[in-house]
Amino acid sequence: MSGGGGGGGGSAPSRFADYFVICGLDTETGLEPDELSALCQYIQASKARDGARPFTSSTAEGENFEQTPLRRTFKSKVLARYPENVDWNPFDQDAVGMLCMPKGLAFKTQADPREPQFHAFIITREDGSRLGFALTFYEEVTSKQICSAMQTLYHMHNAEYDVFHAPPDGQDHSGLRDGGGAPGTKLQRLNSYDISRDTLYVSKCICLITPMAFMKACRSVLEQLHRAVTSPQPPPLPLESYIYNVLYEVPLPPPGRSLKFSGVYAPIVCQRPSTSELPLFDFPVREVFELLGVENVFQLFTCALLEFQILLYSQHYQRLMAVAETITALMFPFQWQHVYVPILPASLLHFLDAPVPYLMGLHSNGLDDRSKLELPQEANLCFVDIDNHFIELPEDLPQFPNKLEFVQEVSEILMAFGLPPEGNLPCSESAAKLKRLRASELVSDKRNGNVAGSPLQPYELLKENETIARLQALVRRTGVSLEKLEVREDPSSNKSLKVQCDEEELRIYQLNIQIREVFANRFTQMFADYEVFVIQPSQDKESWFTNREQMQNFDKASFLSDQPEPYLPFLSRFLETQMFASFIDNKIMCHDDDDKDPVLRVFDARVDKIRLLNVRTPTLRTSMYQKCTTGDEAEKAIELRLAKIDHTAVHPHLLDMKIGQGKYEPGFFPKLQSDVLSTGPASNKWTKRNAPAQWRRKDRQKQHTEHLRLDNDQREKYIQEARNMGSTIRQPKLSNLSPSVIAQTNWKFVEGLLKECRNKTKRMLVEKMGREAVELGHGEVSITGVEENTLIASLCDLLERIWSHGLQVKQGKSALWSHLLHYQENQQRKLASGSVGPSGIFLDSERRKSDAGSAMSPLRVSLIQDMRHIQNIGEIKTDVGKARAWVRLSMEKKLLSRHLKQLLSDHELTKKLYKRYAFLRCDDEKEQFLYHLLSFSAVDYFCFTNVFTTVLIPYHILIVPSKKLGGSMFTANPWICISGELGETQILQIPRNVLEMTFECQNLGKLTTVQIGHDNAGLYARWLVEHVTVRNGVTGHTYKFPCGRWLGKGMDDGSLERVLVGELLMSQPEVDERPCRTPPLQPSPSVIRRLVPVSPNSKPKKAQTYYETLEQNELVPEENWHTRARSFCRFVTAINSTPRNIGKDGKFQMLVCLGARDHLLHHWIALLADCPITAHMYEDVALIKDHTLVNSLIRVLQTLQEFNITLETSLVKGIDI
Secondary structure, three states, rough: OOOOOOOOOOOOEEEOOEEEEEEOOOOOOOOOHHHHOOOOOOOHHHHOOOOOOOOOOHHHHOOOOOOOHHHHEEEEEEEEEOOEEEEOOOHHHHHHHHHOOOOOOOOEOOOOOOEEEEEEEEEOOOOEEEEEEEEEEEOOOOHHHHHHHHHHHHHHHHHHHHHHHHHOOOOOOOOHHHHHHHOOOOOOOOOOOOOOOOEEEEEEEHHHHEEOOHHHHHHHHHHHHHHHHHHOOOOOOOOOHHHHHHHOOOEEOOOOEEEEEEOOOEEEEOOOOOOEEEEEEOHHHHHHHHHHHHHHHHHHHHHHOOEEEEEEEOOOOHHHHHHHHHHOOOOOOOOOEEEEOOOHHHHHHHHOOOOOEEEEEEOOOOOOOHHHOOOOOOEEEEEEEEEOOEEEOOOOOOOOOOOOHHHHHHHHHHHHOOOOOOOOOEHHHHHEEHHOOOHHHHOOOOOHHHHOOOOOHHEEEHHHHHHHHHHHHHHHHHHOOOOOOOOOHHHOOOOOOOHHHHHHHHHHHHHHHHHEEEEEHHHHOOOHHHHHHHHOOOOOHHHHOOOOOHHHEEOOHHHHHHHHHHHHHHHHHHHOHHHHHHHHHHHHHOOOOOOOOOHHHHHHHHHHHHHHHHOOOHHHHHOOOOOOOOOHHHHHHHHHHHOOOOOOOOOOOOOOOOOOOOOOOOOOOOOOOHHHHHOOOOOOHHHHHHHHHHHHHHHHHHHHHHOOOOOOHHHHHHHHHHHHOOOOOOOOOOOOOOOHHHHHHHHHHHHHHHHHHHHHHHHHHHHHHHHHHHHOOOHHHHHHHHHHHHHHHHHHHHHHHHHOEEEOOOOOHHHHHHHHHHHHHHHHHHHHHOOOOOOOEEEOOOOHHHHHHHHOOOEEHHHHHHHHHHOOOOOOOOHHHHHHHHHHHHHHHOOOHHHHHHHHHHHHHHHHEOOOOHHHHOOHHHHHHHHHHHHHHHOOOOOOOOOOOEEEEEEEEEEOOOOOOOOOOOOOOOOEEEEEEOOOOOOEEEEOOOOEEEEEEEEEOOEEEEEEEOOOOOOOEEEEEEEEEEEEEOOOEEEEEEEEEEEEOOOOOOOOOEEOOOOEOOOOOOOOOOOOOOOOOOOOOOOOOOOOOOOOOHHHHHHHHHHHHHHHHHOOOOOHHHHHHHHHHHHHHHHHHOOOOOHHHHHHHHHHHHHHHOOHHHHHHHHHHHHHHHHHOOOOOHHHEEEHHHEEEEEHHHHHOOOOOOOOHHOOOOOOO
């Protein structure tokens, strides 16, 4: 979780800083190789080196002789900390030492640049985040033992280098001789260290550990301390005085107040937002937009909101921290809930194997490019190369709602502050690109996804220089009006307020708050009525907490149904994230403002303000973009705090130090006197002032939680448990890296994956099944497809994370598809050698029992065959896409668990691909995982059919004629046409006397109807068809289309073609034949049906004649009757005029369908009942002559008016009404 606003423990005094720490070289222990870091470097180097000779055993222990000693990693240690410990923030020595100097000690000579480097870091613990701020600089090494050890390491390195790189015998050695035989020349060539010539420097770090992220103030403190020790003149007071002052005498500014305290040379000002403002955030947003550009920031922001794995990559630790903290701060009011390590120490690289969402920062050496960086899993990874302005996105990333307008609003603010929205190009290429820039290129420049807007005026661009030309073009593409855009005034020109900080710092504050307000406004607008959809628990809180995983806390279906259509792809996935679930959990647990989480309180106040201003109402949703209006007000509040300082801390003063202490030596950070820094003053006015308020607040909270019958510890425990759902490990423990702890961490990963699998399968089943889903707010027709797609995509992500856990060597971006390819290769090898039969191909006797009645050959179930289906789809280009398509196909065939079980049954392959701790090698968990996936067989998914709509599918047709009166003498030429939800085939001619055939066409979707008929050719053109069966050759779905009617002139109703309605055959064996929806509901006739003189189907024709006669004689009593009779006659005439040979039953069926579609059926029934011909055609007991029954039927048919009915094209083919 982001630590931007993290506070100290409950009993923490309001102190600005908890610790002052010094890290560096311990001259007593000497040079110790950092084995874990060196081993990681060695592994990376050995992977990048093709055909390199194996290293000696010393290499495996961390002594990598490919690295010169100056470039190797050595252990740094915490040399001192003040005070020794504080109760509310126990000191974590290993973590602080590792994060202050993540790469260990660095050595340099006088020839190397040695500029001080500042970076922040974060230590996350269960009771809150602690921020660290470190300044690393270089000091001359005065220890002769260390210098001699470095010289010895160089001699050893050169000897090893000569052995490894000696040319083969017989080759020319002049290359070495050209360099000179003298050792000094060879050392110079290898960028090395000569004790007689060079001065050796080693890195040292000073650090402040603070409860709140006052980054600018801490940086100023550390830089002034460093300046004091490098200045020719000693500081006004001993350094102990300034450090003591920061640790014990400078308080935290209260909310909504500003504070000034003294540095060594200049005053330092910090300000803290009030409880009604956005939380404290002190990192410069400007730097992030300069490094990445607006488009890349938005893509990264979207990935973070959807909880993808995010890996930041940079040479600079501060850049890693700035990007991570900025992205998590812009999420307000949501908070990152998973692993958060903005600076990943080299010794913790194994955490990149974590199969959970993470946000981590990896330090680059500036030499390796992206292609050489092998990561354990990349299927769901967002990779951000900060230094090179580059981002690599996961597949299927939805677009943030109103992204174009959002980007435009942010771009306007950046432009007002003089920043180009596309960011600063990398220095190495920016000058060259600008020189090559032409006006014609500016219009079509798609860098960072900028959108083309109004046409450019070339002469306008030529009026300015090339930089301005690019800027103007970019502005036009983002839609910003140049005329309306005002560049902000310099803050120094505003004479009304005299702020107590420099101009650059004020502009950083102003830009930060303006950008953050725009992002906060987006979420306020998008979730303005979220409270309406929060599902409050009906039982008491304790029961709710106990059953938290089984409860729905938000009515997602109703919320999504209110959203504009373009929002759905993003929102449907965002509502499934852990950060959204935790946000709603907090809302449910907080009853009043005193109990509310501070972030939630600020957000709810903004939502209430929007409602009061009537910007939008909870019942009316539009996609209209609402710009932020709160930026200037928030900016003014900051300026007021900086203009009028609320608190000034005690000035540094001389301490009670012994004579001779505090000795100053230029260029060296002194050894501080621990006796004066280990304890603070006996009386602290800040602690006294805040204590009563703290206790009063605690009493009030205690009373409130007693009223809820839930104490605060229990409440916090449940909050933490709720937040940890789906990710049991939140933060790597840095203080202990023993093998047992690493093993325990991996075991937590395994347990977390299993728990996430259980939750996901249950969630997906609830979504699909019956009344329970409806009661929980799911199953709405309008959004089911979107929500189902989202859940299946998240299942694919989970499977990728499971298959990436504990991978030996990564091959391709999808670990699952890589495993499948290995399995396919193994099976083909075994098949070629003849050691096994066609493995993985067998008759599916269990699933296809219902096919036993038909003569269609059973479907072969094959893991390899399903892979081939996916490999044959040309539209899928990537391994990740193929893996997801295979998962979707397996789910649709109800074979996912079975296929994966078969894949994992090759134990030798699994052992070869995975480490021992991998999830797939934990037998019990693997069995439970497969068991959970087996539950998907209980529901029908069409997740492959509905997504891959353009692929070619083979369809197998079987026509089953009547066994008794079958048509072996049939002489006509039959044809068939198949329709589905996605399209229909052309008329397919069936070869005579062929009852089974296969054809290929574009995916038809779920099959709905079949039209079958013949051309009435030959002597015996009569055909009695029992049913037609059609099977999808890829998904295996089999549809049965019952008929049971004759096709032929003079038989049955004389129809030559029929429309048959299909049913998907169920997986379970059926005892009785399921009734068919095709009228009439009857089995195949055993005798030829005799035509009676008066068929019920002839009545519409006679009624038409009657009403047409009335119309001609103008005897219709009412105008309404006239209109209805005319429409009835028009429909009957159109049906009779159709060229199709569909017979009387088919025509009657078409009339009913059209009447239902146009909501005319109840009028037509009334017309037929009142027609005098009815009296001649029917007996007195007929339904049509009973007015009571007719009126009841009319009332039933009137209910159809509430529905919009869309007819299958095949049902009304040839009718244009």
